[in-house]
Amino acid sequence: MTATTTTTTTTATTAPPATAPTSTNQENHVTGATVWLTGLPSAGKTTIAYELAGRLREEGHRVEVLDGDEIRTFLTADLGFSREDRHTNVQRVGFLADLLSRNGVKTLVPVIAPYADSREAVRKRHRASGAAYLEVHVATPVEVCSERDVKGLYAKQAAGEISGLTGVDDPYEEPESPDLRIESHTQSVQESAAALYALLAERGLA
Secondary structure (H helix, E strand, O other), rough: OOOOOOOOOOOOOOOOOOOOOHHHHHOOOOOOOEEEOOOOOOOOOOHHHHEEEEEEEEHHOOOOOHHHHHHHOOOOOOOOHHHHHHHHHHHOOOOHHHHHHOOOOEEEOOOOOOHHHHHHHHEEEHHHEEEEEEEEEEEOOHHHHHHHHHOOOHHHHHOOOOOOOEOOEEOOOOOOOOOEEEOHHOOHHHHHHHHHHHHHOOOOOO
C-alpha cells in the first residue's frame, strides 16, 4: 500500500504599510507654541487661557497652562515685586514655556509681564530656539479690572494695605504690536477664547 502525501501551500498575506498622518491638523497636535497673555491684574488672562486650553485638549493637543499664581508659589517664590525681580520672574517662565513648546506642547502663559523689554527677551529666546511664540494683549481697562477685582488687590491697594500694583502705582507697558489684542470687557470669555483660537488656526497651530 502506497502512502499519499498531500502538500498544502499557505500564502502569507502581508498587511499594507501604515500610512503616516499627513493632515495639517494631525501634525499640529504635536507642534508646540507659546501663547503669552499679558494684561493687568483681573483683566481675564487666566480665564481665557483655561477656556482655550479646554478646546485644544478636546481636539487632542498637548496643552499646559502656566498660571501666574502657581508659578509664584512653586517656581519663583524667592522673588519679590521689584522691577529686577519681575524681570527675572518673566525670564524663568519664558524659559519653561520655550522648553515645553519645543517639545510639542501648546503652552498658555497668563502672566502680567509688565515690562516691554522682559517680553521682548522672551520672544527672542523663542525665536532663537525656533519655537512658535504669540503675544496676546488682554486689553481690559484698569477701571473694569478694579471693578472685577478677582483677588481683592485693587481694594487692598486703595486701602493702603499693599503697594506696587501693576497699572495703578506700578508701571504697565502695553504691547505696541501684539499678535492679537483682546478687549475682554466687550465680549464673553468664549468669544475671547474663540478669537485666540482663530489666531492659532491662522498661524497653522490649531
